[in-house]
Amino acid sequence: MTRSANPGGVGRGQAARRTVLAATAAAAAAVAPGTAMATTGSAAAPEAARGRCDPLVPEPIPAQAPAREGFLDVPGARLWFWDTGGTGPAVVLVHPGSGSALSWPYQQPVFARAGYRVIAYSRRGHYNSSPPAPGNPGVGATDLHALVEHLGLRRFHLLGAALGGYYATDYALLHPGRLLSLVILSSFMGISDPEYLRVTERLRPPGFGDMPHDFLELSPYYRAANEEGNRQWKEISDRSLGGHSVEIQELSEPIDWPRLETLSVRTLLIAGDADLYLPPPILRMIAAHLPDAGTxxxxxxxxxxxxxxxxxxxxxxxxxxxxxxxPRESCR
Structure with missing residues (x-):
């Protein structure tokens, strides 16, 4: 692994920032070194929406906290990341398969304002990171650890969403001493137990994976009530994938139930009850093998x-x- 000084990186980042601003308009965008990330909407959720569990009340994307961008060379690829900096506890966000480091505009300013150093990166083939070599997508947890070492993080909170939860789980099993906590959002967690795979695959009929990402990943409640939010989500996803599919990265080793049961990091599992991929019964199946995890x-x-x-x-x-x-099972 080498650290990239990237003498041309500033110009590339500024150009990317202009491109994303033009392409996404009201959506979140890339960051440029020493500047704030692109802003959309107001700096806070509508007053009427605060404290309410009402998905029918749209929330504008808040103004983003200042962040710098950078590039990290890893064997066979270059990864793009942004980092709000600061002296507070670090948080690393690992994006879903349909996203990139652009996928966190609702989280970045809120977590930074709460005193955390917030970091996100794009995996190989996702926005601003180089594509993987054919047949060699790399090990997701290895790339994540390279970023952690590059940024000098001693201990940090890790949050992985969907496919990103595979690599966050793998990392937590490999490096438990580096984590303050683990949050997994709507993720199969890379589990390879045969019965688990049989049940989860039964939920996805032929042609399921060919449906649009926003149909698969946003609930019908949200899509019906928030056309603009649906559009913004889709624009970020389209920008993240660049119009092509990305080969899934590998795990360091299979995650079966016995291996998962060794997870010692304080963990919170989160899901939605209208999730087509991971409905609550699947979440309970996973939680049964993590006796100390909350859901x-x-x-x-x-x-x-x-x-x-x-x-x-x-x-x-x-x-x-x-x-x-x-608690073991909590609802909102």
Whole structure:
């Protein structure tokens, strides 16, 4: 692994920032070194939406906290990341398969304002990171650890969403001493138990994976009530994937039930009860092998609780990071 000085990186970042601003308009965008991330909407959720579990009340994307961008060279690829900096506890966000480091505009300013150093990166082939070599997508936890070492993080909170939860789980099993906590959002967690795979695959009929990402990952409640939010989510996803599919990265080793049961990091599992991928019975199946993990299920929410219900999601994650223990099964 080498650290990239990237003498041309500033210009590339500024150009990317202009491109994203033009392409996404009201959506969140890339950051440029020493500047704030792109802003959309007001700096806070509407007053009427605060404290309510009502997915029908749209929340504008808040103004983003200042952040710098950078590039990290890893064997066979270059990864793009942003980092709000600061002296508070670090948080690393690992994006879903449909996203990138652009996928966290509702979380970045809220977590930074709460005193955390917030970091996100794009995996190989996702926005601003180089594509993987054909047949060699790399090990997701290895790339994540390279970033952790590059940024000098000693201990940190890790949050993985959907496919990103595979690599966050793998990392937590490999490096438990580096983590303050683990949050997994709507993720199969890379589990390879045959019965688990049989049940989860039965939920996805032929042609399921060919449907649009926003249909699969946003609940019908949200899509019906928030056309603009649906459009913004889709624009970020389209920008993240660049119009092509990305080969899934590998795990360091299979995650079966015995391996998962060794997870010693304080963990919170989150899902939505309208998630087409991971409905609550699947979450319970996973939690049964993590006796010390809390769970949280949001009502009328799909695969993207951080986007559909950002105020509640951010509040609950912050409470967890501050030491709150959630029960075995909690609903919102």
């Amino acid at each position: 949280l299920v949001y009502s009328k929410v799909g695969h993207s609780a951080n986007w559909e219900r950002p105020s509640e999601f951010n509040r609950d994650v912050l409470r967890f990071w501050r030491g709150t223990r959630f």
